[in-house]
Amino acid sequence: xxxxxxxxxxxxxxxxxxxxxxxxxxxxxxxxxxxxxxxxxxxxxxxxxxxxxxxxxxxxxxxxxxxxxxxxxxxxxxxxxxxxxxxxxxxxxxxxxxxxxxxxxxxxxxxxxxxxxxxxxxxxxxxxxxxxxxxxxxxxxxxxxxxxxxxxxxxxxxxxxxxxxxxxxxxxxxxxxxxxxxxxxxxxxxxxxxxxxxxxxxxxxxxxxxxxxxxxxxxxxxxxxxxxxxxxxxxxxxxxxxxxxxxxxxxxxxxxxxxxxxxxxxxxxxxxxxxxxxxxxxxxxxxxxxxxxxxxxxxxxxxxxxxxxxxxxxxxxxxxxxxxxxxxxxxxxxxxxxxxxxxxxxxxxxxxxxxxxxxxxxxxxxxxxxxxxxxxxxxxxxxxxxxxxxxxxxxxxxxxxxxxxxxxxxxxxxxxxxxxxxxxxxxxxxxxxxxxxxxxxxxxxxxxxxxxxxxxxxxxxxxxxxxxxxxxxxxxxxxxxxxxxxxxxxxxxxxxxxxxxxxxxxxxxxxxxxxxxxxxxxxxxxxxxxxxxxxxxxxxxxxxxxxxxxxxxxxxxxxxxxxxxxxxxxxxxxxxxxxxxxxxxxxxxxxxxxxxxxxxxxxxxxxxxxxxxxxxxxxxxxxxxxxxxxxxxxxxxxxxxxxxxxxxxxxxxxxxxxxxxxxxxxxxxxxxxxxxxxxxxxxxxxxxxxxxxxxxxxxxxxxxxxxxxxxxxxxxxxxxxxxxxxxxxxxxxxxxxxxxxxxxxxxxxx
Numbered sequence: 001x002x003x004x005x006x007x008x009x010x011x012x013x014x015x016x017x018x019x020x021x022x023x024x025x026x027x028x029x030x031x032x033x034x035x036x037x038x039x040x041x042x043x044x045x046x047x048x049x050x051x052x053x054x055x056x057x058x059x060x061x062x063x064x065x066x067x068x069x070x071x072x073x074x075x076x077x078x079x080x081x082x083x084x085x086x087x088x089x090x091x092x093x094x095x096x097x098x099x100x101x102x103x104x105x106x107x108x109x110x111x112x113x114x115x116x117x118x119x120x121x122x123x124x125x126x127x128x129x130x131x132x133x134x135x136x137x138x139x140x141x142x143x144x145x146x147x148x149x150x151x152x153x154x155x156x157x158x159x160x161x162x163x164x165x166x167x168x169x170x171x172x173x174x175x176x177x178x179x180x181x182x183x184x185x186x187x188x189x190x191x192x193x194x195x196x197x198x199x200x201x202x203x204x205x206x207x208x209x210x211x212x213x214x215x216x217x218x219x220x221x222x223x224x225x226x227x228x229x230x231x232x233x234x235x236x237x238x239x240x241x242x243x244x245x246x247x248x249x250x251x252x253x254x255x256x257x258x259x260x261x262x263x264x265x266x267x268x269x270x271x272x273x274x275x276x277x278x279x280x281x282x283x284x285x286x287x288x289x290x291x292x293x294x295x296x297x298x299x300x301x302x303x304x305x306x307x308x309x310x311x312x313x314x315x316x317x318x319x320x321x322x323x324x325x326x327x328x329x330x331x332x333x334x335x336x337x338x339x340x341x342x343x344x345x346x347x348x349x350x351x352x353x354x355x356x357x358x359x360x361x362x363x364x365x366x367x368x369x370x371x372x373x374x375x376x377x378x379x380x381x382x383x384x385x386x387x388x389x390x391x392x393x394x395x396x397x398x399x400x401x402x403x404x405x406x407x408x409x410x411x412x413x414x415x416x417x418x419x420x421x422x423x424x425x426x427x428x429x430x431x432x433x434x435x436x437x438x439x440x441x442x443x444x445x446x447x448x449x450x451x452x453x454x455x456x457x458x459x460x461x462x463x464x465x466x467x468x469x470x471x472x473x474x475x476x477x478x479x480x481x482x483x484x485x486x487x488x489x490x491x492x493x494x495x496x497x498x499x500x501x502x503x504x505x506x507x508x509x510x511x512x513x514x515x516x517x518x519x520x521x522x523x524x525x526x527x528x529x530x531x532x533x534x535x536x537x538x539x540x541x542x543x544x545x546x547x548x549x550x551x552x553x554x555x556x557x558x559x560x561x562x563x564x565x566x567x568x569x570x571x572x573x574x575x576x577x578x579x580x581x582x583x584x585x586x587x588x589x590x591x592x593x594x595x596x597x598x599x600x601x602x603x604x605x606x607x608x609x610x611x612x613x614x615x616x617x618x619x620x621x622x623x624x625x626x627x628x629x630x631x632x633x634x635x636x637x638x639x640x641x642x643x644x645x646x647x648x649x650x651x652x653x654x655x656x657x658x659x660x661x662x663x664x665x666x667x668x669x670x671x672x673x674x675x676x677x678x679x680x681x682x683x684x685x686x687x688x689x690x691x692x693x694x695x696x697x698x699x700x701x702x703x704x705x706x707x708x709x710x711x712x713x714x715x716x717x718x719x720x721x722x723x724x725x726x727x728x729x730x731x732x733x734x735x736x737x738x739x740x741x742x743x744x745x746x747x748x749x750x
Contacts, residue, residue, distance in 0.1 A: 024073045026088040031212050033093050035086060037075045038063045040107060044093075046166055046212055054114050054168065054210075058106040091212040098205045099197040107195060107208070108170075112188025119189070120160035120169070120217055123153075124539075124557040124602070125622075125647070126611030128162075128217065128696070132187050135597045136607075140182045140189060143562065147179025147194070151499040151517065151543035154180070155554060155612045159191075160220040166213065169220025173207040173227065175543045176501060176513035198451070200503050200512035218689050221614035224542070228615070233546060237618055237683045240534070240549050246489055247534040247549045249414045251682040252675040253387040254667065255552070255623050259656040260370020260583035261397025262321035263350060266313050267657065268361050268368045273306040275360035279320070285352050292323035318582055324349055325396065335427045335440040339477045343485035346399040366403045370583050370657040377407040379660055383668050387675060389550070389650075391416040391492055391626075394434050398486025405487040414534065416490035419479070421471045421523070423458030430462060435494070438466075438474050446470035449506040456502055459495075467504050467511055468496070468519035475523055476530075483531055491527050492536045496520040497548050499541030521546040540612075540620050554612055554622035555649055556640065559598055566595065576627070584656040587627065594633040603636040603643075605713035606696040610647050610689055617686035618704075623652040630670060631663065638728050638744045639713060641670060645730045645742060646701055646711040648681050650674060669747035680734050681707060693718060698725065705735040 024035040034043040039057030046052075061082075066075040071088040081101050087094040097105065112131075119129040129136045150157045150172055157175035161168045172178060174195070181192040195206045209227075213219030228234040241247045269275045279286050280301065293301065297319030300312045308316065331345030332338045354365055367374045372392055380388060390408055392398065395417035398405050408415040420435040424443045431437065436458070438446075447464030448456040456465045479491070497520070501513040511519070524547030528535040537544075540551025565572040574595040577586025594603070601607060612622065624630070630640060630651045644651055651670040655663055681703050688702035697714040709732060712718045712725040725731055728744040 024068055024086065026068075026071050026073065026086065026093070028071060028088060028090065030091050033088055035073070037066055037073075037084065040095075042108075044168070044210075044212070049163070049166060052114060052116075052163070052168070054110055055108045056111050058109055093210040095208045095210070096205050097195070097207075099202055102198045102202060104194055104196050105206070106192070107206075108191070108193040110191040110193075112185035112190050114161060114191075115188055116161045116163040116167075118162040119191075120162060120167070120220065120609060120611065121154070122156040122158060122221070122611045124155055125554055125613065126155070126221075126609035127601070127607055128609045129189075129607070135601060137184060137187075137189055139597055139601060141184060144180070144182045147181040147192075149499075150178040150180055151175040151501055151513070151541065153499075154541070155499075155539065156221060156224055156542045156615060158220045158224055158611075160217070162215075162217060165215055167215060167217065167219060169211040169213060169223065171209040171211065171220060171224050171227065173209055174204060174514075175499075176204075176517065177201055177503075178206075198503060198512075200505070200510055201514065204512070204514060216688075217609060218611065218614040221611045225615040228542070235546065235619060237549065237621070240528075240619075241683075244528050244532050244534055244549070246414065246532065249387060249412065250389060250534055250550055250621050251387070252679040253389045253414065253650060254385070254671040254674065255389045255391070255550075255650050255652045256667070257391050257393065257588070257626055257629075257652075257654050258371035258376065258397075259393070259585065259588070259654060260658075261372040261392045261394075261401065262370065262583075263324055263353060263400045264317055264321055264361075264368055265370035265373065265583070265657050266317045269313070269317070270362050271360040272308055272313065275357060276301070276304055276306070276308065276316075278357055278360060279316075283356050285356050288327060289320060289323040292326050293319045314581065321582075324353065328399070329431065329434075333431070333437060337437060337439050337478075339481040342478075342481050343399055346396075350400070369401050369404055371655055371660075372397045372401045373404045373657070374407045376655070376657065376660065377404060377411055377413075379664070380413075381411050383664055385668065385671055386412065388671075389414045389416060389490065391418060391490075394418050395482050395486060395488070396434060398482070398488055402485065402487050409487060409489050414490040415488050416492050416536070417482070417486065417488050418492045418494060419482075420494035421466060421468070421475050422495040423463050424466050424471070425458070425463035433462075436463060438471065442466065442471055442474055447506075448502045448504045451503065451505050453505075465502060467506065467509060468516065468523050469511065470509060472519075472523055472526070476526070479527060479531070488533075490534050490536070491531070492552075493524055493527065495538050496524055497537030497541060497544045497551055498539045498553075499543045501544070517544045520544050524548055538625075540616070540622055542615065545616065545620060548620060550621040550623070552623050552652065553625035555644065555647070556602060556624040556628045558625050558627055559594075559602065563595060563598070576632075584658055588629065588632075588654045589656070589659060591631055591634050593635040599633070599636055603633070603639045605639055605643070605699065605711075608643060610686060610701060613647050613649070613686045613701075614689070617648065618682070618684050621650065621682065623650050626652070626654075629654045631666060641744055641747060642711050642713055642728060642730060644670075645673060645677070646699060646709050648674075648678055648686070648701070648703075648709065650678065666747060673742045673747065677709070677732060677734065680737075681705075692720065707735045708733040 026033045032045045038060045041057030042055040061077040064076045073086045083098045085096045115131045121127045157172035177196040179194050300315040304312045328345040332341045405415045423436045424438045425436045446466045458465045501516045504511040534549040536550040539553040565574045577590035579585045684704040690700050692698040698718045700710045711730045717724045730742040733739045
C-alpha cells in the first residue's frame, strides 16, 4: 500500500511543512531503517541491537511526490531537480539519486558515534581505524583535506563500521565525482559524503548501498566483489591466463626493478688508460660524446690521468652513457617523434661504440651493461630464482640491451618496461622524462580541458594530463615500434590504474570521469590483447582495474608528498634520498627509518586489513609501490614482509649491478618463502580474515581451498590452536600439505 508516514519531530523544530518532513520506516525481520527524506537523516536498528544514527542529515531540501510502497519509497527534492529512490531488500538498503540539473549534492553526515568500535577504510590495501585512536584522529582529517576522491584515494569505493557482533558497510556503486571528508567530532571523527553532478555525468545516477553484515570485517569488500561480477567488471586470474598465457609467469614471481639500464657499466671497462685515450681522441664519435658532457664530467676527464679513481670512473661512465643516449634520441625524437625509427640509432651506436672503444672494453658485447645485462640474468639464475618479474624504469633500456631482455625471457622471467601516456610535455621540455615525450600534436590536441576552459596541468606541474582516447593512437604506434625491437614480454602502463580521472570539456570529445576511466582500461586491455602479455599499472584501484594482471602500489602506497621531511629536507634522518646516481638512485636504495605516524599507520599490524585482497586476490597481483621496496624502511622491514606473507602478495626489490651481491640474500629468502605458497593460492579468492587476539597482532587469512595463513606480528609467542606461534612468524597451512613455519628472522634485512 502506498502511504505517507508520520512526521518526525525535527520538522517542527525547523519550521518546515509537516509533509516535507514525513519520516519513512522501511522494515523487515533483519532490521529497521528510519529515513528522513528532506535531509537523509538515517537511523538503523538491527535485530537485537540498539538503534544507530548513521547520518545526522544534511541541510533540508523541499520534498514532494513522497510515496512509500512496502519496503520501497520515492520522493523528489527541489521541485523535481533531484529524484530519490529507496529500496530495502533483505540486509541491503539501496539509495539512488538522479539529477535533472548540475550541482553538488551533500549526501551523508555520519557522526563519530556511528563509527562503533572502528572504521574499515580502504586506504591502499585497507585500514582498520579504532574509535578514539589519536594517531588517526590527527592524521586522517588533514590527509583528506577537502575530501578524499573515492575513485583515486580509496582503492575500493566503500567503507564500513565495526560494531562487534555485526557491522555496516557503505558501497558507492558510482565511484566517480564523490568526496569523502573527515572532521573531528568530540573524541572521534565524523564523516561526510557529497557527489557532484555536472554536464558530463548528469545522466549517471548516484547509488549508495548499505549492507548489514555479521562480525566479518571483509563483508563490504566481498559484497562489492559480487557487484563487480554482476556488472561484468571482474576477470579472474585464470581468465587472464587463458587470454594472455604469459600471465601464468606472474604466479610465484617476486618483483624486481633493475637499475643501470644503459649500454655500459664501469665494470665493462677492462683498460681505463686505453678507454680514456680513445675518449679524448679525434674520432668523430668521441668528439660528439665529449660535446655533451656537463662541467663535472669535463673536469673529471681532464683530471683523470691514466688511472681514474672510483669517483672519476663513475662520473665518466655515466657521462658517456648520457651522451650516447642523447645521440640516440637525436635520431628519432623531435616535434613529431619518428616511432618507426626508434630502434635504429641505438643499434648503430652500439656498433660504433664497439668499433671505437672495443679494445678497452670486455670482449663479449652481449654482457655489457649494468642492472639490465646478461650478467644480472646469470646471477639471478645462479641464485635459484625461477620466476621473476623484472622491470626497468623506461623502455629505452630495452633498446640498449635487447640481448639482456632476450636472456631474461629465455630464463623464464617476465621482462617489462615502464611506459606512460598520462602526461604530455611540450617538445624539448624535460627530455629526461622520456615517456612523456609524445609529440607536438598530442601536446596541443590531447590535454584535458577543465570546465573553465583551461588545460589541466600534468604530473609535477609539467605539461598537461591527457585524455586516454585522444592519446591511444600514439600508444599503439609507440608500443608497435618498441615491443618487437626490445623483446619485452610484459608491460607497465603508469598511472592508468590509479583511479585518478578527470572531466574533460574539450569540444568534440567531452568526457566524464567514468568514461575516462573506461578509456584507461581500454588502453590497458588493448596492450594485453594485442601483444598477448600481462599488463600492470600503478595501484590497481577498483574503478580502473580492468585490463591489468598486476599492480604496484597497493600494499605500501606513495607517501613522500605528505611530509617535507621525506622529500624536501636532505638533513632529515627520514629523507628518502636523491634521484641520483642514475644507476642506483638513493631514493630507491637508501635505507631509512619511516617517520611516525606514517610507520604505524601504514605498516602497523593492528591497523592493517586485507580489504583489497578480499576483492582482487585471484584477479590482480599487487605489491608495494616502487618507491618503497622491501628494504627501504629499516623500522618496517619485518612487519612489511610478514604482511606480504599473510596476504599472499609478492615481495618487491630494487637491484643494481653494484648492489646485487648485498641484496641477493634477502631477495632469495623472501622469494623462497613466498613463491611456493603463491603457486598454490594465487588464483584463489581470499575468503576470510580474523584477529585472533585483542591486540590484533595475531591475524589469520583464509582462502577458497581451505588454506590458512596465521601470522604473529607481536614480540612474544602467541597461542594458535593449541600450538605456540613464535613472534614475527607465519604458520602456513596449505590444503593437502603439512603445516610449516616461516620466520622473519630467517630473512633479516640489512
